[in-house]
Amino acid sequence: MADLPFFGHVIDGAEVPSLDGARFPSIDPWTREPWADVALGGQADSDRAVAAARKAFDEGPWPRMSFDERGAILHRLADLIEEHADELGLADTRDMGKPIAQSKGNDVARAAHNFRFFADHARLSVGEVLPMGDRHHTYTLFQPAGVVAAIAPWNFPLMLETWKVAPALAWGNTVVLKPAEDTPTSATILARLAIEAGMPAGVFNVVHGYGPDSAGQALTENPDVDRITFTGESGTGRIIARAGAANLVPASLELGGKGANIVFADADLDNAVDWSIRAIFTNAGQVCLAGSRLYVERSVYDEFLARFVTAAEAMVIGDPKEPTTQFGPLAGEEHYNKVRSYVESVEAEGGKILTGGLGDGWIVRPTVAVDLPDDSKHVCEEIFGPLVRVAPFDTEDEVVRAANDTPYGLNAMVFSENLSRAHRVSARLKAGTVWVNCFFIRDLRAPFGGVGDSGMGREGGNFSREFFTEPKAVVMQI
Numbered sequence: 001m002a003d004l005p006f007f008g009h010v011i012d013g014a015e016v017p018s019l020d021g022a023r024f025p026s027i028d029p030w031t032r033e034p035w036a037d038v039a040l041g042g043q044a045d046s047d048r049a050v051a052a053a054r055k056a057f058d059e060g061p062w063p064r065m066s067f068d069e070r071g072a073i074l075h076r077l078a079d080l081i082e083e084h085a086d087e088l089g090l091a092d093t094r095d096m097g098k099p100i101a102q103s104k105g106n107d108v109a110r111a112a113h114n115f116r117f118f119a120d121h122a123r124l125s126v127g128e129v130l131p132m133g134d135r136h137h138t139y140t141l142f143q144p145a146g147v148v149a150a151i152a153p154w155n156f157p158l159m160l161e162t163w164k165v166a167p168a169l170a171w172g173n174t175v176v177l178k179p180a181e182d183t184p185t186s187a188t189i190l191a192r193l194a195i196e197a198g199m200p201a202g203v204f205n206v207v208h209g210y211g212p213d214s215a216g217q218a219l220t221e222n223p224d225v226d227r228i229t230f231t232g233e234s235g236t237g238r239i240i241a242r243a244g245a246a247n248l249v250p251a252s253l254e255l256g257g258k259g260a261n262i263v264f265a266d267a268d269l270d271n272a273v274d275w276s277i278r279a280i281f282t283n284a285g286q287v288c289l290a291g292s293r294l295y296v297e298r299s300v301y302d303e304f305l306a307r308f309v310t311a312a313e314a315m316v317i318g319d320p321k322e323p324t325t326q327f328g329p330l331a332g333e334e335h336y337n338k339v340r341s342y343v344e345s346v347e348a349e350g351g352k353i354l355t356g357g358l359g360d361g362w363i364v365r366p367t368v369a370v371d372l373p374d375d376s377k378h379v380c381e382e383i384f385g386p387l388v389r390v391a392p393f394d395t396e397d398e399v400v401r402a403a404n405d406t407p408y409g410l411n412a413m414v415f416s417e418n419l420s421r422a423h424r425v426s427a428r429l430k431a432g433t434v435w436v437n438c439f440f441i442r443d444l445r446a447p448f449g450g451v452g453d454s455g456m457g458r459e460g461g462n463f464s465r466e467f468f469t470e471p472k473a474v475v476m477q478i
């Protein structure tokens with residue numbers, strides 16, 4: 001086998017192998033062959049990354065720079081991300097099978113935007129002055145929290161990593177990022193670009209490895225870490241919350257979801273079909289926000305379903321490296337086997353598949369299932385794949401009850417041209433985000449996070465500022 005490209009940790013301004021020389025392969029889910037060789041970190045690598053970040057925070061220039069100076073470096077990094085869009089997009093596509101049109105066109109563009117947005121947001125942010133009468137006033141300072149541990153999932157690698165790293169850096173923290181083991185390579189490229197952009201050594205470090213008994217666990221348990229920002233499964237979130245609690249370190253947790261997508265009879269059906277397809281089949285359904293429980297008002301159920309199935313069947317499935325591909329393989333063999341078991345058990349649970357099913361290799365085609373009971377595992381559990389359960393409903397109360405009948409609460413979608421109903425139902429849904437007549441549209445100033453098993457805390461705009469800083473009140477006698 002030809003030598004594979006190597007992706008190291010990036011610690012203290014240099015790309016390095018693991019201390020013990022360990023490596024692991026990254027598997028391309030389309031070819032199902034290794035395509036890259038990656039440093040496999042453990043406790044010792046995690047510890048030296050945290051030590052580098054600690055030193056850069058305590059002694060280096062980064063936390064003491066002006067917002068203009070830091071912002072200039074972050075904007076330069078955004079420029080470099082755009083210049084390296086092909087390389088970064090291909091890295092995510094080869095690591096996890098995401099179509100290149102999405103990884104390059106959406107995720108890389110959004111990664112650059114994350115750095116620009118948070119650099120500008122921090123620079124333009126204002127504190128409060130609270131006049132207290134003739135003798136005193138109080139004002140707020142937002143000071144960097146310290147060393148941030150960022151732990152990311154594999155479904156939107158670069159995009160979600162930068163969603164954490166950009167605000168943490170913009171507010172003057174230093175960072176150790178552990179990308180998911182399935183998608184390590186774009187993080188190393190990002191750290192190489194950060195060095196090129198002029199970021200001082202130790203400010204942004206990347207350590208690769210697994211979670212339990214590996215680099216991830218070591219990072220979350222390190223007492224020199226001041227903040228943990230985590231995106232991943234709800235079960236992992238519980239473990240990480242405990243690790244944070246042991247050291248009294250705040251943890252922000254963005255976890256799993258089981259999004260309800262509600263289509264009322266008065267919806268613009270073309271618009272509703274279009275967004276509902278994207279809500280469940282983008283990224284082969286490997287989206288925390290996926291609209292995997294689709295409820296359609298009975299009077300338009302048959303018409304909606306016919307159009308929805310036609311649109312699902314029209315998706316272009318194939319090699320994710322092809323620019324026209326809309327739908328690729330699942331991210332890895334273990335995950336494919338998990339999603340496959342849900343597809344294969346639809347009939348046993350009383351359901352019927354209208355279209356979809358298993359494809360070649362690790363592909364599960366866009367799959368539409370009906371007649372599944374409310375208590376089936378397909379309705380209750382996060383599948384994290386391209387399988388949607390569609391069901392009819394008759395009343396607003398009934399559908400709100402069904403939508404809220406889940407331990408998750410990340411997001412929901414409502415399609416209706418009735419303005420009062422759209423506002424009323426949005427307020428009644430248990431969710432961190434409700435999209436009305438759309439999906440996935442984001443304003444980075446808005447809070448993002450989940451209710452219940454979907455997470456703890458919010459990030460975005462001022463919410464990121466609150467999390468990544470120590471807000472301080474200065475009370476003055478005058």
Ligand code: NAD
Nearest residue numbers: 153154179180210211212216217232233236254255256288
């Ligand atoms: P995961 O929890 O298995 O892994 C996420 C990260 O945590 C990986 O980097 C992993 O190595 C690390 N990790 C695992 N165990 C750990 C431990 N004990 N200590 C420290 N680190 C540990 O999740 P995943 O399979 O990579 O991602 C899919 C999940 O992420 C889904 O549940 C999805 O809904 C969720 N997700 C949520 C959001 C959101 O914004 N709420 C966004 C994307 C994905």
